[in-house]
Amino acid sequence: MKSLKYTAEFIIFIFITMLALGCASGTGATGSSVSVSSSNSYLERGLTAAAREDYNHAIENYTQAIRLNPHNVAAYYNRGLTYYIIGDFSLAIADYEAVLRIEPNHSNAQRSLDRAMHEQVVKQTDDNED
Numbered sequence: 001m002k003s004l005k006y007t008a009e010f011i012i013f014i015f016i017t018m019l020a021l022g023c024a025s026g027t028g029a030t031g032s033s034v035s036v037s038s039s040n041s042y043l044e045r046g047l048t049a050a051a052r053e054d055y056n057h058a059i060e061n062y063t064q065a066i067r068l069n070p071h072n073v074a075a076y077y078n079r080g081l082t083y084y085i086i087g088d089f090s091l092a093i094a095d096y097e098a099v100l101r102i103e104p105n106h107s108n109a110q111r112s113l114d115r116a117m118h119e120q121v122v123k124q125t126d127d128n129e130d
Helices: 002-021 033-051 055-068 074-083 090-102 107-129
Strands: none
Touching: 002 055, 033 055, 033 074, 074 090, 074 107, 090 107
16 A cells, blocks of 8 residues: 555656646647647646545546547546556556557656556456455
Protein backbone atom coordinates (compact mmCIF):
# COMPACT_ATOMS: atom_id res chain seq x y z
CA MET A 1 0.00 0.00 0.00
CA LYS A 2 2.93 2.31 0.72
CA SER A 3 4.24 2.04 -2.86
CA LEU A 4 0.77 2.91 -4.22
CA LYS A 5 0.86 6.11 -2.13
CA TYR A 6 4.24 7.02 -3.59
CA THR A 7 3.01 6.20 -7.09
CA ALA A 8 0.00 8.47 -6.60
CA GLU A 9 2.19 11.29 -5.31
CA PHE A 10 4.55 10.88 -8.27
CA ILE A 11 1.72 10.92 -10.78
CA ILE A 12 0.16 14.00 -9.18
CA PHE A 13 3.58 15.63 -9.47
CA ILE A 14 3.56 14.76 -13.18
CA PHE A 15 0.07 16.27 -13.58
CA ILE A 16 1.13 19.53 -12.00
CA THR A 17 4.40 19.65 -13.93
CA MET A 18 2.63 19.03 -17.24
CA LEU A 19 0.14 21.77 -16.45
CA ALA A 20 2.88 24.21 -15.49
CA LEU A 21 4.86 23.48 -18.66
CA GLY A 22 1.81 23.80 -20.86
CA CYS A 23 2.06 20.21 -22.06
CA ALA A 24 -1.30 19.28 -20.65
CA SER A 25 -3.15 21.41 -23.18
CA GLY A 26 -1.75 19.54 -26.16
CA THR A 27 -4.59 18.58 -28.44
CA GLY A 28 -5.07 17.58 -32.01
CA ALA A 29 -5.98 20.11 -34.67
CA THR A 30 -9.43 18.70 -35.35
CA GLY A 31 -12.68 20.14 -34.09
CA SER A 32 -13.87 23.67 -33.63
CA SER A 33 -11.97 26.08 -31.43
CA VAL A 34 -14.96 26.06 -29.04
CA SER A 35 -14.78 22.25 -28.71
CA VAL A 36 -11.02 22.34 -28.17
CA SER A 37 -11.36 25.14 -25.62
CA SER A 38 -14.14 23.29 -23.78
CA SER A 39 -12.13 20.10 -23.95
CA ASN A 40 -9.16 21.85 -22.37
CA SER A 41 -11.42 23.22 -19.63
CA TYR A 42 -12.52 19.69 -18.76
CA LEU A 43 -8.88 18.57 -18.89
CA GLU A 44 -7.96 21.25 -16.35
CA ARG A 45 -10.87 20.20 -14.11
CA GLY A 46 -9.63 16.63 -14.32
CA LEU A 47 -6.11 17.67 -13.34
CA THR A 48 -7.49 19.61 -10.38
CA ALA A 49 -9.64 16.67 -9.26
CA ALA A 50 -6.68 14.28 -9.57
CA ALA A 51 -4.51 16.60 -7.51
CA ARG A 52 -7.19 16.39 -4.78
CA GLU A 53 -7.14 12.59 -5.19
CA ASP A 54 -10.76 12.73 -6.37
CA TYR A 55 -10.11 10.13 -9.04
CA ASN A 56 -13.72 9.43 -10.05
CA HIS A 57 -14.31 13.09 -10.89
CA ALA A 58 -10.95 13.28 -12.61
CA ILE A 59 -11.93 10.37 -14.86
CA GLU A 60 -15.33 11.94 -15.58
CA ASN A 61 -13.70 15.22 -16.60
CA TYR A 62 -11.04 13.56 -18.77
CA THR A 63 -13.77 11.51 -20.46
CA GLN A 64 -15.76 14.66 -21.22
CA ALA A 65 -12.60 16.31 -22.60
CA ILE A 66 -12.13 13.32 -24.92
CA ARG A 67 -15.78 13.43 -26.04
CA LEU A 68 -15.35 17.06 -27.04
CA ASN A 69 -11.98 16.50 -28.70
CA PRO A 70 -11.14 12.87 -29.53
CA HIS A 71 -7.54 13.92 -30.29
CA ASN A 72 -6.87 15.38 -26.83
CA VAL A 73 -3.70 13.43 -26.07
CA ALA A 74 -3.30 14.94 -22.61
CA ALA A 75 -6.81 13.86 -21.60
CA TYR A 76 -6.19 10.27 -22.70
CA TYR A 77 -2.79 10.21 -21.04
CA ASN A 78 -3.97 11.66 -17.73
CA ARG A 79 -7.04 9.44 -17.67
CA GLY A 80 -4.68 6.51 -18.19
CA LEU A 81 -2.55 7.69 -15.27
CA THR A 82 -5.65 7.95 -13.12
CA TYR A 83 -6.82 4.48 -14.06
CA TYR A 84 -3.33 3.24 -13.19
CA ILE A 85 -3.51 4.88 -9.75
CA ILE A 86 -6.80 3.17 -8.94
CA GLY A 87 -5.47 -0.17 -10.21
CA ASP A 88 -7.58 -0.51 -13.35
CA PHE A 89 -4.68 -1.50 -15.56
CA SER A 90 -6.72 -2.66 -18.55
CA LEU A 91 -8.35 0.77 -18.92
CA ALA A 92 -5.00 2.48 -18.34
CA ILE A 93 -3.52 0.35 -21.12
CA ALA A 94 -6.37 1.28 -23.48
CA ASP A 95 -5.79 4.99 -22.87
CA TYR A 96 -2.01 4.76 -23.32
CA GLU A 97 -2.58 2.89 -26.58
CA ALA A 98 -4.97 5.65 -27.69
CA VAL A 99 -2.24 8.22 -27.00
CA LEU A 100 0.23 6.22 -29.07
CA ARG A 101 -2.22 5.94 -31.99
CA ILE A 102 -2.44 9.74 -32.04
CA GLU A 103 1.22 10.44 -31.15
CA PRO A 104 3.32 7.35 -31.87
CA ASN A 105 6.47 8.93 -30.40
CA HIS A 106 4.94 9.89 -27.03
CA SER A 107 7.69 8.43 -24.85
CA ASN A 108 5.85 8.94 -21.54
CA ALA A 109 2.85 7.04 -22.87
CA GLN A 110 5.11 4.21 -24.03
CA ARG A 111 6.80 3.96 -20.63
CA SER A 112 3.45 4.16 -18.84
CA LEU A 113 2.02 1.48 -21.14
CA ASP A 114 4.94 -0.83 -20.38
CA ARG A 115 4.53 -0.25 -16.64
CA ALA A 116 0.76 -0.84 -16.74
CA MET A 117 1.18 -4.04 -18.76
CA HIS A 118 3.70 -5.28 -16.21
CA GLU A 119 1.40 -4.42 -13.30
CA GLN A 120 -1.51 -6.17 -15.02
CA VAL A 121 0.54 -9.36 -15.33
CA VAL A 122 1.59 -9.12 -11.67
CA LYS A 123 -2.02 -8.57 -10.61
CA GLN A 124 -3.24 -11.53 -12.67
CA THR A 125 -0.49 -13.72 -11.22
CA ASP A 126 -1.42 -12.66 -7.67
CA ASP A 127 -5.11 -13.32 -8.38
CA ASN A 128 -4.32 -16.80 -9.72
CA GLU A 129 -2.30 -17.65 -6.60
CA ASP A 130 -5.23 -16.85 -4.29
